[in-house]
Amino acid sequence: MERIYNFSAGPAMLPQEVLEQARDELLNWHGCGMSVMEMTHRGKDFSAIIAQAEGDLRELLNVPANYKVLFLQGGATMQFAQIPLNLLAGRSADYIVTGAWSKKAFKEANKVGSARLVATTEASNFTRLPQKAEISFDPDAAYLHVCTNETVHGVEMHDISALEASVPLVADMSSHILSRPVDISQYNLVYGGAQKNIGPAGLTLVIVREDLLGRAPANIPTMLDYAVQAENGSMLNTPPTYSIYIAGLVFQWLKKQGGLAAMEQTNIAKAKLLYETIDTSCLYHNPVEPACRSRMNIPFTLNKPELDESFIAEAKKQGIVSIKGHKMVGGMRASIYNAMPLEGVQALVSFMQDFENQYG
């Protein structure tokens, strides 16, 4: 069987070239006689791998010199706690809730510390983003937290001009980081789980401005202290070495594609094709306001929900899998991260049109 088009929200498709290289050097990396999985993280081979990965990532995202890049573990969910534990310092933080993931982040911040809800679009079923006038910032907040792309609800912040807070800006970019250029200097801390646009699950990326380091209380778990991780180059203990290696291969692949500006053009074309198909059909529907629609996660429902199961089964026959929507939203969801080729979206669109012609 051929490789298929996998529309999973994460873990998700990886570039085939990356997987082929990983396969070819799995038992013997660059003639060193061992797999990357077997290498001591303190040796020169792995030191070169992690340094190259960090350097390529800094280049791709144009990370300013006064930001640390950390390769951590635990996913965005660990960050939901780690961020307030490091940054609150006895104060409260502001949270904007625009979907399932920022809602979880807000809840966790209130579990381990104190957080204030400064805007939510839950009453609109998370189909839009809040206007600036709807947000009541606290000038004394330790930070403002946002999720710039909501994986479940398919809402993306294409600009952040509504976020003119005077406090540090913290952004969960898990599901759209590296999909387009972003001005890191507008943020004080950016984070994301790897399993969408970076690499395998089990790796978490944190990019943090140096002035936020060192605010953690004395009784924080050492592993969760950003300052300690930064001092140790993400190697306080053994990092997830193989995941970092695969992420490094993804970064090299992105550079070969022309970097993030080129990726953005492809991602715009992919999303446009799918949204146009949805919007011009009589069977499919996406509820999100056009200006807030995600290029990465595109939920859509069928006007005849009794067709959902047939849609999924017929899609699978065409090599289109993991298309079922999240249970909170229902229907379908197509996650079309960097590694999903335009051909994959074309195959999906073609299938959707055939399906509508047959059953719609």
Added chain:
Amino acid sequence: MERIYNFSAGPAMLPQEVLEQARDELLNWHGCGMSVMEMTHRGKDFSAIIAQAEGDLRELLNVPANYKVLFLQGGATMQFAQIPLNLLAGRSADYIVTGAWSKKAFKEANKVGSARLVATTEASNFTRLPQKAEISFDPDAAYLHVCTNETVHGVEMHDISALEASVPLVADMSSHILSRPVDISQYNLVYGGAQKNIGPAGLTLVIVREDLLGRAPANIPTMLDYAVQAENGSMLNTPPTYSIYIAGLVFQWLKKQGGLAAMEQTNIAKAKLLYETIDTSCLYHNPVEPACRSRMNIPFTLNKPELDESFIAEAKKQGIVSIKGHKMVGGMRASIYNAMPLEGVQALVSFMQDFENQYG
């Protein structure tokens, strides 16, 4: 270049058959059209992978039914904090310090909570284990923590009869788990980083008796709450899926070798060969009391430390790498986990004898 003999303390060698299988199915697992790295963790394929891994591990270690098996992240170092955060419940815990790793665990427990040092062999440079009479247990302790194999100092608890405490027993088994049969029912919580005898770095195994669940305070990070992880089958969020898959292949390999009783015989033979070579030589020396010597991590010094660099360089020419000792102990260290074949130890011993004949 051929694959070499890697004596690293971790990440460490993996069985070649495991790596070959991982390579062969890297782009397309069991004909599903995708890599295990790309699979949603909520789908039936990955559900089968993790269920098989847990089932095989339970069979190998004969884990009683009233213990949960958790696949977590953050390594043993995260556990050093997670254990007291979950189990202290406002009390203090007892720690026995027998080397670098239990010393770190004790320090971290005192950072996030309260811990009492009930015995230490630091005055003997961690070359022995404490006698029962040297240990002053606290009958009100929340638990007693030990490290049953000290990776840096090469000290292993071959029996735990000195630990007749009346409180729950917690053991860091990172560097010798799966190297021999162990009676899990003698422990209340057992844990280990994967990167020695289990699989790739980035995966942490916790085996915990159910009655220890649910003791965490309300403000603990959700990711660190054992009860929540147990309720969610280690999938509160995306687990380190690829590392779990590789660990599962290692478990299947162990079963094919005849299980842990068979592995123990091989490990005894490997360790005996190396210790006898050290003890009968005039050049090499291991300082640990024979009854406490580790079968997994064997540190040794050269009586002529000026030969250290030559030893390492000459070894490398023979395909023997990562043999340099930890800086706390100096000299050399051979870590000979399950995946190190007897032939690897024979090659090391043969090289050591040749080196002694030439330079000793």
